[in-house]
Every structure is written in C-alpha cells, then in structure tokens.
Amino acid sequence: MITRSVAYSGTVSDTLGSSLAATLQVAREAHGLSVSALAERAGVSRAMIGKIERGDAQPTAVLLARLAGALGMTLSELVARAEDGGGRLVRAADQPTWTDPASGYRRRTVSPASGRPLELVEVELPARARVAFAGDSQALVHQQIWVLDGHLRLHEGDTVHELDPGDCLQLGAPGPRVFANPTDRSCRYLVALTRR
Known part of the structure; x- marks a missing residue:
C-alpha cells in the first residue's frame, strides 16, 4: 500500500486529510464495524486502516474507494x-478537490453533499497516468463518463473504450476498471453516478 501524503490542489484546505480520517472513523463506528471487520470487508489491512484513522497515512484514490x-x-x-x-448549492470555490498521491488523478466533487440521488464528479487525469479500480468499488452505483477534454482510454475487463471530447459512455456491470490517459496532455471528464 502507498502511504505517501495526499497532495492538495485548488481550494481544499490542508485539514482535509485529518477530516477524511475522522469521517472514515465515524462512518465505521456508525456501521458498528471494528477495524478488523472493515479491513475484511474492504480487503485492506487493519494496520493501514489504523494509520489512516490516526492521520499517520493518507490513502490513494483506489484505497479510499475500497474503504x-x-x-x-x-x-x-x-x-x-x-x-x-450540507446545502443545496455548492459554489465552485467550495467544491472539495482531492489529488491521488500515486497517480496525480484529481477529483472535484461538483454536487452538493446532502441527500442527492445523483453525484457529479469532475476528474482530471494527468498525461500518461492510469488508475485501476477493483470491481467492488463500483458495486453501489451506476456511472456514466462524459469526456470534456483530452483522450481517455477506459478498460472494462477485456473491453477497451477510446473516448474523445463529447463522448459519453454508460459503464457496464461492476468489474475491474482502468482509467488511462495515453497522451501527453491531461484529460478531463465528468462522472455522473446514481445509486443502484
């Protein structure tokens, strides 16, 4: 597991790391889960969860998605x-942005936080970067990807989709996915998610 510090960009405060740690712990306890039970469910070591909750390590996008x-x-x-x-309106300057320390993948949560049936997330994938997600990290949602700028190569199992600006793809059944940018310039895309 990668334990490097999370890089922040945009308007996100330097306290997001400790806020993520506290939020993770509160959510775990609200579900009545021990660290061991969460570790088993997520396929993550107890030691790593402990480090994250203490603020000693920041998770990558892939690890955070699993948790x-x-x-x-x-x-x-x-x-x-x-x-x-918590409100119905979230200004651009207040939308949380988080950068994955492993890939430079940057995600900005566009949607308001409370009670939403639809989530909108803007992602910027740097040149030559790739992020692989396990199938279980998408089991809860339906997703569509709309490419805004650049080129995205999306692997869904053995199927490869080459997406250019304006292309929109409805993702299939949950399974391993790799988001890759094979070009020398960044790729920006919108992810629309609804709960299954």
Missing part, C-alpha cells in the same frame, strides 16, 4: 462528508 464502498458509500460521499457540505 468507502465497504461502508456503503461512494468516494464522492466520503470526500463530501469530510468537507462537511
């Missing part, structure tokens, strides 16, 4: 809860 999924929420929900948003 969120094991707690019955999406990565966007977890980040939004850490930012403590």
Whole structure:
C-alpha cells in the first residue's frame, strides 16, 4: 500500500486529510464495524486502516474507494462528508478537490453533499497516468463518463473504450476498471453516478 501524503490542489484546505480520517472513523463506528471487520470487508489491512484513522497515512484514490464502498458509500460521499457540505448549492470555490498521491488523478466533487440521488464528479487525469479500480468499488452505483477534454482510454475487463471530447459512455456491470490517459496532455471528464 502507498502511504505517501495526499497532495492538495485548488481550494481544499490542508485539514482535509485529518477530516477524511475522522469521517472514515465515524462512518465505521456508525456501521458498528471494528477495524478488523472493515479491513475484511474492504480487503485492506487493519494496520493501514489504523494509520489512516490516526492521520499517520493518507490513502490513494483506489484505497479510499475500497474503504468507502465497504461502508456503503461512494468516494464522492466520503470526500463530501469530510468537507462537511450540507446545502443545496455548492459554489465552485467550495467544491472539495482531492489529488491521488500515486497517480496525480484529481477529483472535484461538483454536487452538493446532502441527500442527492445523483453525484457529479469532475476528474482530471494527468498525461500518461492510469488508475485501476477493483470491481467492488463500483458495486453501489451506476456511472456514466462524459469526456470534456483530452483522450481517455477506459478498460472494462477485456473491453477497451477510446473516448474523445463529447463522448459519453454508460459503464457496464461492476468489474475491474482502468482509467488511462495515453497522451501527453491531461484529460478531463465528468462522472455522473446514481445509486443502484
């Protein structure tokens, strides 16, 4: 597991890491889960969860998605809860942004945090970057990907989709997915998620 510090960009405060740690612990306890039970559900070591909850380590996007999924929420929900948003309007300057320390993948939660049936997330994938998600991290949601700028190569199992600006793809059944940017410029895309 990668334990490097999370890089922040945009308007996210330097306290998001500790907020994520506290939010993760509160969500785990609200589900009545011990660290061991969450570790088993998420396929993550107890030691890593302990480090995250203590603020000694920051998870990558992939690890955070696994933990969120094991707690019955999406990565966007977890980040939004850490930012403590609650209104129906969230200004661009107040939308939480988080950068994965492993890939440079940057996600901005566009949607308001509370009571939403639909989530909108803007992602920027740097040149030559790739992020692989296990199938269990998407089991809770239906997703569509709309490419805004650049080129996205999306692997769904053995199927590869080459997406350019304006292309919109409805993702299939949950399974392993790899988001890759094979070009020399960044790729920006919108992810629309609804609960299954």
